[in-house]
Amino acid sequence: MxxxxxxxxxxxxxxxxxxxxxxxxxxxxxxxxxxxxxxxxxxxxxxxxxxxxIKSCSICYNLSEHDPCSICTDSARDCSIICVVETPQDLIAISKVKDYKGLYFVLGGVLSPLDAVCPDDIRIDNLIKRLKSDNINEVIIATDTDSKGEMTAVYLAELIKKIGIIDIKVTRIGYGLPVGGDIEYADEVTISRAIAGRREM
Ligand SMILES: [Zn+2]
CATH class of the missing domain: 1.10.8.420 (RecR Domain 1)
Structure with a gap:
């Protein structure tokens, strides 16, 4: 039947x-x-x-009831640091870490030649525009530690250097996160250690 x-x-x-x-x-x-x-x-x-x-914040592309979102409008945050993540879920995971007080940028994905995802398909242009216009000292690249996340991190670091935004330090989260790990599912302590142990790219 x-x-x-x-x-x-x-x-x-x-x-x-x-x-x-x-x-x-x-x-x-x-x-x-x-x-x-x-x-x-x-x-x-x-x-x-x-x-x-729910809408996308026009500054960081976080999902929020308000535009700009409550993180972008929080004057207590350190506006000189941006943490670049793949998804709004990753942003939520990192926002639980109390010692990170900087801002965010949601890329909306990662580069993946096999799935035909190229730089134009994610928000790399918007990120570069923001880096050029805001007073940023450091970009922490917090894409996942799998091959696509790593490739995207390297691409971003090289692009930021190539376009000559020399005052910006580009760092990569690392220590403590398992290789191939998904930030969205990592616990607070692991993320906190990964941010504290970030290395310059
Ligand atoms: Zn925002």
């Missing part, structure tokens, strides 16, 4: 989400069907509200 088409449709949509395979999509779909109408209503409502209200 075939599944009812509406269940099939739910599974198809959920399956497209990152990290969700067909089995997980099936489990989640049947779980949603068992939820009360109120619970389903809250789920749908929270997704729609987030979709409508």
């Amino acid at each position: 075939n599944r009812p088409q509406y269940i099939e449709r739910m599974i198809e949509i959920i399956k497209r989400m990152p990290g969700v395979g067909p089995k997980m999509a099936e489990r989640l779909s049947y779980h949603i069907l068992k939820m009360s109408e109120n619970e389903v209503g809250s789920l749908v409502d929270s997704i729609l509200k987030a979709r409508h209200i």
Whole structure:
């Protein structure tokens, strides 16, 4: 017997989400069907509200209810340091580290020739514009420690040197983070050590 088409449709949509395979999509779909109408209503409502209200900060590209976001408008922060991350999730992970008081920039991905992701596909131009206009002394490159993250870090460091922004020190987080590690899932202590142990590129 075939599944009812509406269940099939739910599974198809959920399956497209990152990290969700067909089995997980099936489990989640049947779980949603068992939820009360109120619970389903809250789920749908929270997704729609987030979709409508959350925007990208025009300075750092963090996701926020306000533009500029609360980090960019926080006068207690050190405006001379920018930490470059891949995703808003990475920014959240690093923002839990109390000893980092600088600002951020979300690249929106990393370079990946195999997936046809080139410099124009991520926010490298926007980053360079910001480095040229703001008074930045240091850029901490906090992309993941996998091969794409490393390649992007090297590309950025060389680009920043090449365009002649000589006053900016480019550093790379490192010590303590496992090779191939995802910053989003690293714990606070590990990230804190990785930032403290950053080395100049
Ligand atoms: Zn911001």
